[in-house]
Amino acid sequence: MDTVIETKRLILRPWEDRDAPALFKYAKDERVGPIAGWPVHTSIEHSLDVIHSVLSAPETYAVIPKETGEPAGSIGIMFGTDATLGNMKPCEAELGYWIGVPFWGRGLIPEAVEKLLERCFEILDCNTVYCGYYEGNDRSRRVQEKCGFRYYRTETEHIDMCGVKHVEIFNRITKDEWRIRRGLEMK
Ligand SMILES: CC(C)(COP(=O)(O)OP(=O)(O)OC[C@H]1O[C@@H](n2cnc3c(N)ncnc32)[C@H](O)[C@@H]1OP(=O)(O)O)[C@@H](O)C(=O)NCCC(=O)NCCS
Numbered sequence: 001m002d003t004v005i006e007t008k009r010l011i012l013r014p015w016e017d018r019d020a021p022a023l024f025k026y027a028k029d030e031r032v033g034p035i036a037g038w039p040v041h042t043s044i045e046h047s048l049d050v051i052h053s054v055l056s057a058p059e060t061y062a063v064i065p066k067e068t069g070e071p072a073g074s075i076g077i078m079f080g081t082d083a084t085l086g087n088m089k090p091c092e093a094e095l096g097y098w099i100g101v102p103f104w105g106r107g108l109i110p111e112a113v114e115k116l117l118e119r120c121f122e123i124l125d126c127n128t129v130y131c132g133y134y135e136g137n138d139r140s141r142r143v144q145e146k147c148g149f150r151y152y153r154t155e156t157e158h159i160d161m162c163g164v165k166h167v168e169i170f171n172r173i174t175k176d177e178w179r180i181r182r183g184l185e186m187k
Contacts, residue, residue, distance in 0.1 A: 005061065007115045010108060012061035012075065019062055020048040022070040023055075026100030035137050036098050037084075037160035057082060059124075063099055063112050073099030075112045077120060077129075084158070085130050085170055093120050094130040097143070104139070113147045121175045128174050134158075135167040144171045148181045 005012040015023075027033060027041035027050070034040065038054075041047045055062075060076035075097040078084070083094035095116060097109050113131075120126040131149050133140035149171035158168040173181075 003059075003061075005115055005119070007111050009066055010112055010115075011064040011066060012112060012115065013064065015051045015055040015060065015062045015071070015074070017048060017051060019071045020044050020051060022072070023047040023051065026072060026102075029101050031101055032098055034162060034164075035134060035140075036096070037134070037158075037162070037164075037166070039162050061112075061116075063097075063108065065103065065108065072103045073097065073109065073112075075109070075116060077116055077124070083130070084132055084168070085155075088130075089128075091125065091127045092130065093124065093126045093128075094132070095120075096131075107146075109143050110146050113143060117147065117173065117178055121178050126175065128172055129178075130170055130172045132168045132170040134160075135169060141169070147173070148177060149173045150177070 002014045021044050024041050024044045024047040027047060030040050041050065055074060057076060060074065062071035063073035063075055064071050075095065078094045078096060080088050085094055088094065095113060097113065099109050117129060120129045130152065131144050133144065150173065152170045152172040155168045158166045160166060
């Protein structure tokens with residue numbers, strides 16, 4: 001059965017074909033995709049294709065503010081070779097996310113990240129979760145800082161889906177760090 005996750009202000013659920021117009025509305029903005037490593041969407045058909053080819057991956061969720069009821073962004077947990085970071089172990093995961101410009105600055109992605117960290121550590125049995133951002137993407141850096149990630153390593157030769165080379169900074173949080181942060185007793 002499809003996983004549907006609820007937070008205070010969000011529903012996270014798998015992407016559906018009918019989401020293509022909403023996806024296009026936010027993904028056509030050049031401030032969103034390129035800084036995350038993927039191209040600006042050029043049509044609703046392009047967005048539908050991305051739903052089929054990319055956003056249909058397991059543990060990838062449309063980020064739906066309850067106030068609008070339609071997808072405004074995406075968040076996903078990636079494993080193994082699907083992750084950007086190489087040499088991932090089976091008990092490790094990487095998070096990726098974005099949200100449409102009208103929703104920036106309201107803490108919605110941190111709210112989604114906190115919930116998916118809980119899923120990674122409590123349900124999916126992860127012991128470390130990574131998250132990266134391209135050098136200069138201070139908004140994403142802040143999300144990771146606020147959610148308890150700490151510096152792991154820098155990769156200087158990352159080539160994105162548009163063929164552009166970036167310096168990518170990876171942060172990580174371990175299960176123990178997450179439990180301490182949540183005030184939970186360590187097992
Ligand atoms: C990065 C991103 C996901 C942050 O999501 P969000 O829900 O807006 O996160 P927050 O509300 O916590 O804001 C994060 C930071 O963005 C900055 N910010 C907030 N509102 C902003 C606005 N309207 N315009 C520009 N920057 C803004 C602030 O520095 C904020 O940090 P602060 O809480 O210390 O002030 C979102 O900006 C985005 O989708 N950007 C484009 C795609 C992208 O970068 N994805 C991540 C790839 S690694």
